[in-house]
Amino acid sequence: MFDQSFTLLLRRLGLLLALYMLLRIVFYLFNLSTFAEASPTTTLLAFVHGLRFDIAAVLIINGLFILLSLLPIGNTLAPTYQRILKWVFVLFNAPFLALALVDLEFFKFIGRRSSNELFTITDDIADQVGQLASYYWYLGLGFILLLLILVKFYPDVSPKKSTLPPVWLRCLRLLLVAGFVVLGIRGGLQLKPLRPNHAFVLQPSTLGHLTLNTPFTFIKGIGQTQLEEKHYFGTDEALLAALPFDPNRFVQPENPIQKENVVIIILESFSAEYVGALNEGKGYTPFLDSLASEGVLFRNAFANGRKSIEALPSILASVPSLMQDPFITSPFQANELYGLGTILEKAGYHTAMFHGAANGSMGFNNFASRAGIEEYYGLDEYPAALKSKDFDGQWGIFDEPYLQYVAHQLSELEQPFMATVFTLSSHQPYTVPAQYKGFFPKGDLEIHESIGYADYALKEFFKTASKQPWYDSTLFILTADHTQMSNVPAYQNELGHYRVPLLLFHPAKDISEIDPEQIAQHTDVLPTVVDYLNIPTDKVLPFGHSLLDSTDAAHALLYNGSSYFLVQQGKVAELTPDEQVRFYSFADMAPASPAPTAEQQLKAYVQYFRNGMSGNKLYFWLKR
Template sequence: MFDSAFKLLLRRLGLLLGLYMLLRLVFYLFNYSTFSGAGASETILAFVHGLRFDAAAILAVNSLFILLSLLPVGNTLHPTYQKALKWVFLLCNAPFIALALVDVEFFKFIGRRSSNEVFTIAGDVTAQLGQLLGYYWYLLLGFGLLLFLLVKIYPKAPAHTSPQPKVWLRGLRLLLVAGFMVLGIRGGLQLKPLRPSHAFVLEPAVLGHLTLNSPFTFIKGIGKTQLEQKHYFDSDEALLAALQFDPQQYAQPDEPLKQDNVVIIILESFSAEYVGALNKGRGYTPFLDSLAQEGVLYKNAFANGRKSIEALPSILAGVPALMQDPFITSPYQANELYGLGTLLQQANYKTAMFHGAANGSMGFNNFATRVGVQAYYGLDEYPEDLRERDFDGQWGIFDEPYLQYVARQLTQMQKPFMAMLFTLSSHQPYTIPSKYKGRFPKGELEIHESIGYADHALREFFATAAKQPWYSNTLFIITADHTQKSIDPTYQNEPGYYRVPLLLFHPGGNLSALNATSIAQHADIPATIIDFLNIPTTKLLPFGRSLFDSTSTGRAVLFNGNAYLLVQPEVVTVLEQNDEVSFYSFQDFAPGAAPAPRAAELLKAQVQYFRNKMVANKLYFWEER
């Protein structure tokens, strides 16, 4: 296997690995001010961690070169063939070397490594090519120098080589190498392939940009939807006014900082349709119904997306799902983002997320780290001696034992804390433990029985939590990630597809300021927690509002894949892709509601802000003013 041809290939790929590390060093030096806040050890770790992303990019870019280098037939060491291979090597790698050099300066403008947005600016670059080359001549010089060095130190085939292995052995070797290439490109054996978000595991999070390389982020961006910018408002001042948003609203709280704990519970697939307290007693959630009597259950609450992977950005960072790709897997996943974990850490909170599914499921663990959550507890962290007994056979740990485990872990956490718990038993195929078969109503849909079991698990969790010293000093926020199957026509319209329960409960607190009849949404949760705890910040996004704000009747912004919806108590405003606006009644989503110009202006402002500031990586643009 390790004949001359294979050793030669390894040397050439090793050369690229060194080149990528050199490019990372250049990137670091040119953008030193961005990373200067990190310590030496963290910076070195970012460089080392980057080797994983470098290997993935090099293998992807050089797939053809590797295949041609290890062809099982013919003399691949023949001088003429080797000359052709050298051209393939240079042509495959030169564009990505150029991209990495361009990113040295382009990073200063967009705050992240380049993705496929380079396609969208190609026309502008071509038109301004002369000016750009004049200004950034040193990048062109560096590119030429790197190519010259690559040509000069490109490992050459030895003049005298040993006989090549037999054809069948070379064929077998190529198959093995192909397998290792697939493994390298996906980044290892973990559940999900390597993504840009996996780079953001160090503190400060900005080191993730140093860990990444531009060829990797570009390749990962291929096929991803790029947001088309909108220009309804011609200035940031006009945009802020239309958004009806004051970034300084929470900058100086009137009250001192609280030390209450916060527990966010996300119930898998709990449509509002399944909750008895929202449907005149018709439902499958007796415990949640009883808890609603002690807390505040919103009559009109909405998820900002239709998938589990879309729930976390809304709940933890206030980013609604307003594009085709989930934020977690989009080209913008590396954008600057301040989540609840980051903001609460500044107030000395400990933060954690619990999800009983396999680590890496839907990228939750990496996104949680991305928004400042310090500890992640997945299937791997669940006690090994209990794993087999409590495993549901499909996704992870059954809700009842897992929620008991979470209650014990919360008791051990340093106070104050913020924790998120994501259940899973009410996920398809809706498995419940055999000992509970027949205990919960079957209902009319196959999910209904598992909803009953998940509600029971929630009851047992609160029974255990109520005995813990942290319980009375904790704000609980309970919601669902998204809706599920429906049989009630009331929910079978565009807003209805997003309606979920949203309940706030505090055993020792007063929630009388909350208005349960107002509109609520997932994107309201960050502002609600920040407002409740009196944490000063200017890093909340304009989509949500604090549910403690009694001056607002609330709103929810949604995207159904074709149009944007702004849900308000008076009207539902719909903005089509062609910018046409229409109005519907809130109660039954019937067309022909009276025009609401201010609502249309607000929706357009939210769409422009989301698209333009996401593309420019300036979601907090007021911080630069």
């Protein structure tokens, strides 16, 4: 099996891996200031972790070369055949090496490894090719040097005569190699194939850019949606002036940091229409209703997306879902980002996330790391002795045992802490444990029974949590990731598709002065936590506002796949794909007279989001 054709293939692919590592070293030196905060040890780990992405990129690019090298028929060591192989090797790899070289400088402009945005600027590059070539002459020189290395050090066939294995063995070898190639491209046996956000596992998170390589991010970006920039406002200053937002709003809090714990509970598929406290007592959530009577339940709260994968960026990083692709899987997933974990870590907080599904599900573990969350507890971390008994047969651990596990695990965390908990039992197929069959109302929809079970699990969680030493010094924030099936006409409209519960509860404090009638949304969670704890930071995005501050302009931002919506108290503005602006009254969505301020704000939010994402400048004021 390890004849000359196979060893030649390994040596040739090894040459590419060596070049990729060399390019990573040069990339590091060109962008040294970006990684200045990282220790030598974590920087070295970023280099080592990068091998995983290098292997994936090399295998994707060289799939045809590998097949031709190990073709089970004919003499693959013949001189003519080997010359053809060499041309295939050089022609397939040279363009991607060129991309990696370009990123030595382009990274300084966009702050991330290049993706398919290069397709959108090809005309500009063509127009400026002469100027660019003269200004960045050293990149051209570097490319020539790389080509020379590629050709000069390309392993050639040994003059010593070599016998090829029999055809059956070559066929078997090709099948085995194909399996390893698929494994290498996937990045391992984990649940989800390797994606750019898997690189952001070290702190500081900027090391993820060092771990990645440009060929990998470019390939992963092919076919993904790009955002066309908008220019309703000519300057950044004009854009900020149109928004009810001050980047320095939380820079110097009036009071010292309040070192209380925060627990954010995200309830799977808990539409507002299932909550009795929001529907004159008609619902399936008796415990959540009772909690609402002791806390603040916002009557006009919205998710910023329609999927679970869209909820986490909105809640933990204040990034709404205003594009076709979820942020977690979008071409912009490697953009500069400051999540709640990153902000709280500076204030001495310990952070963790709990989700009872398989590690890697929806990329939650990797995004949690990107948001600065230190520890992730998924299905892999759940006690092995209990796993088979508590597994729901589909997604993960049933809510009741999992939330009990979370309650006790929180007691192991060093205070102050911020923990995020994501439930799952009310997800399709809405499985209820056998011992609770018939225990909860069946309702009119198949999800209703599982909502009752999840609400009961929540009740048991709070019963256990109330006995823990951290309970009385904890702010609880409860919401749902998104809505689900509906049978209530009042919710079967554009806004109803996004209505979720959002509840603030503190067992030892009176927070009743907070206005429950204000518009609320997922992106409000981060600024609300920052405001409540008096955390000094300049890294809060404009898409949300603090629910504690009645002087802020409360709003919600929604995107239905074609139109953008700005929801404010009394009015709704819609920006259509053909740039028409329509106005409605809130909440019946009846046509209304124009609201010029709402129109300007909606256009400002859209421009801020689209241009900030495509140019990786969501936090552009930090660079002033």
